């Protein structure tokens with residue numbers, strides 16, 4: 001086992017920790033008087049955090065020169081997918097009480113849900129094509145396809161911006177983070193970073 | 196008077212007619228004496244004490260002996276609030292427990308999280324407090340809180356509160372009818388609307404210092420004059436038998452139970468009578484999302500979510516407390532006439 005594999009063993013439970021804490025909070029009833037909303041929001045925010053973390057890996061690799069970092073990327077990405085799916089399930093189960101019709105209505109009426117759903121579709125597609133055989137099969141197209149993660153992240157930020165009632169601080173911070181990570185990939189910057 | 200009995204809107208299949216309930220509650224009140232108990236008695240359903248207890252146990256853990264804390268307030272106000280009488284403004288729904296009412300608030304002046312106001316507002320200075328009365332009135336001026344309250348006796352009213360975010364509570368307020376307050380200032384015939392302002396004090400209110408906020412301060416709300424003098428419209432200075440906690444709008448806040456919660460402006464320092472429609476905070480921030488009237492209406496969605504249902508707090512994940520939202524929050528009989536002939540999907 002090389003150090004990457006060992007570190008992965010460490011990071012894996014770390015990535016599950018937020019879920020663990022949320023489950024614990026659910027079981028001990030400490031999510032406050034409106035647990036459905038709190039749970040949904042927390043899961044959504046974790047999905048976004050994992051997306052940002054996943055996007056940070058390539059720039060980090062450029063900066064540190066540690067190429068093996070790339071081997072963490074799939075795991076982080078799949079955790080983003082996991083939290084995003086749980087986020088949608090929490091919404092459907094606890095906020096809507098499994099009223100599919102309301103979700104369908106949301107899906108054509110409410111712009112913030114529409115962009116959220118688009119992000120989910122992208123994340124699912126990327127998750128399905130994240131395996132080694134898929135990478136081989138898609139060849140060059142795989143890289144192109146997986147650039148869509150930036151679109152997914154931007155849609156998630158838009159989703160957040162559109163659901164805010166008055167304080168834009170948080171979505172703006174996420175938006176700027178994603179924007180900076182994108183800028184770091186521009187070839188000129190990349191060179192500069194490599195010293 | 197108004198609320199107590201058999202509005203058709205009030206009775207649902209699961210409920211027993213309210214006359215008996217009301218009587219039962221009275222008896223229960225007398226017996227229990229203590230206020231916290233009174234809250235529990237509310238659950239209705241023809242309450243045998245037994246049943247009451249079961250339901251209470253389910254809805255309001257440990258609230259039989261909840262101590263309602265007393266926040267900073269001048270002695271005279273504490274006494275005045277304590278001396279309130281019961282009123283006939285009751286609902287058939289179980290009271291929302293005190294910790295939820297005082298722990299889950301939207302008061303953006305003190306932060307955007309629901310728990311922020313309870314944390315950041317607790318030292319709000321509410322004494323001395325005065326209110327500027329201006330505009331189309333015979334008796335404008337700056338009134339101290341004591342001045343304002345002196346001639347009035349206070350009563351308790353239990354109202355449903357429906358937030359535009361699709362959650363709701365049932366709250367026992369202490370205060371008096373807004374009409375009685377406004378009368379004293381002698382509005383002139385030009386007074387078509389009343390506008391209210393919340394305190395503006397960035398030193399004390401961190402939310403007012405935020406840069407990335409879409410809402411402007413001071414917070415402004417308003418009512419049409421006929422809405423303002425409707426008997427339901429209430430000026431509250433107390434909650435659960437004590438003076439208002441700062442996060443709930445101490446020392447003086449509006450309660451308009453048939454409108455979304457944001458109309459019920461908190462910590463009022465200015466009352467202005469105007470001839471034109473007030474430019475209220477949420478309308479300025481998003482005119483397509485928030486209207487001046489903001490009547491609770493299950494048939495008119497907020498652009499970002501449906502208003503057909505609400506989560507009655509405290510909610511749990513496993514037995515979601517989702518209930519259908521009622522027209523005018525269940526106060527249709529009392530207020531629908533104010534809007535006859537108006538297209539409520541246009542004047543939302």
Ligand code: HEM
Pocket residue numbers: 037040041042044045046047048051084087088091113116117118119120156159160163
């Ligand atoms: C069909 C897809 C989706 C649905 C139906 C959905 C639904 C929701 C809902 C109902 C809320 C809370 C709104 C409120 O409290 O009023 C929310 C918040 C949020 N969602 Fe989603 N969402 C979706 C996809 C996503 C995705 C893919 C992400 C991120 C990758 C995401 C991230 C967030 C974030 C960050 C928040 C705000 C959290 C906060 O307020 O702290 N959502 N979403």
